[in-house]
Amino acid sequence: MSAVPIRMVGMTQTLRVASVNVNGVRAAFRKGMGDWLASRGVDVLAMQEVRADDSHLAELFGDEWQILHDPCNIKGRAGVAIASRVPAVAHRVGLGSAEDQERIQSSGRWIEADFEVGGELVTVISNYTHSGEVDTPRQEAKWAFLDAMGVRLDQLAAERELVTIVGDFNVGHREFDIKNWKGNVKRSGFLPRERAYFDRFFGPRGETVVGVDGSEGVGHGWIDVGRRWAGEVDGPYSWWSNRGQAFDNDTGWRIDYHVVTPQLGERVENYVIDRAASYDERWSDHAPVVVDYRVGA
Template sequence: MRICSFNANGLRSAASKGFFDWFAEQDIDLLCVQETKARTEQLQDPMFCPPGYQRFFRDAQSKRGYSGVAIYARQPPDQVLDTLGWEPFDQEGRYIEARFGQLSVVSLYLPSGSSGDERQNFKFEVMNWIRPLFDQWLASGRDYVLCGDWNIVHTERDIKNWKSNQKNSGCLPEERAWLANLLDSGWVDSYRKLRPDGQDYTWWSQRGAARAKDVGWRIDYQIVSPRLAERLSDCAIAAEPKLSDHAPFTVSYVD
């Protein structure tokens, strides 16, 4: 089983850069997209409908052309969920889950706080509210893959400029402590499990030459429940070709 997580920063934009051509060559079973930035009706062109996949979208209801998540699946899921029960979060189109027997695959887009205090405060609200849900999922007995852009780095190995970003959203001490606590509770960072000493990134600022110089952040994850951690086989971050300001992150699991 191969699962890919990709923040498209606009699925129409990524498609115009060749994303679906790249995708067709990857033998991916499940694709989790964040930031579709489109209404479902705007994604009906054949280029957005790769053969052999079913598509499921959760659009942002609060603002057009904003946020939005999706799942592309080779096998039909038993159930698709797209709300978690808190309207301010649900209306921004940040969660969709496909269930296959005992397996849940989630496309999740946690907020960024980089635009100012209001959004940073909302980010902290989301973190506090969603953590008990993660605990419930972990205790449920289901196998979970939490794919997505979490907008938080974990450790110094996950960001190029560690010291200079200590006061910036995504690298704040309280954000990193929250993520560390989550991982200490039993969830597993698939990349770090497979690459204990890795220093790869999944997002680069579009300012300056950050990508060319590999001045990046690792903020896109597949965080898995313990039984799935035992099935991790390999992973890859596709920094090239440039399809978005994020790179697709693919993980292989032993069946």
């Protein structure tokens, strides 16, 4: 594998991390994902809903990329992967304890990779949270997954400083994050109980946080890069339904995040969602979220 130099900025380096739900990586490449990737200067690419085998990924990405892949144990479902031009020094798959896997169902949904960049350790995690469905086992799996994510947030924050959890979280945290939020408050993806998890994820670490559903919990202290960068505005959205004119009217959801430790949050140099210029130019129903992080001495 040939390494491509990371961009230098003075004595520091810029690590470009992109995340996207590819909605089937083979279909995405057929529709133009390869052209986007070739032109975007990405160092680490986290993918969700890969729905492919290792051999497919190797063929699509070639020798320039290292591929770490956790396929779902149900063929044709989910699947997360991390493609990098910088070799990972370690990686882990799955979320939660082995005893909890039946409830959490994290197969093909969580993969962590550690990278040494500029003398620092940076951890990138590709996350594909369950979409859920109210009053069904699918929603119960989502609750269990979100519970396990909260536990892992605290573990990671205690272990290391520079971590970014990226991907399709399948929850719009605030009213800014969904164009038609009023019509979705009883649907999975914008349930008050789901949103309360995010209130805690982004609440002050160790302090009591009152969620939008009235629940109380302890804040984890992580940073939502997209909201910090964009400010208190609608969107910018990262997913649009294929129904009707949702994309053309920008009737979208912001459900794809970069969730980072406070230390890495101070290293953000740029944030952008690569929304396609037109409906016909899309290669997934999600748009890539691309963030530049300053690393090194």
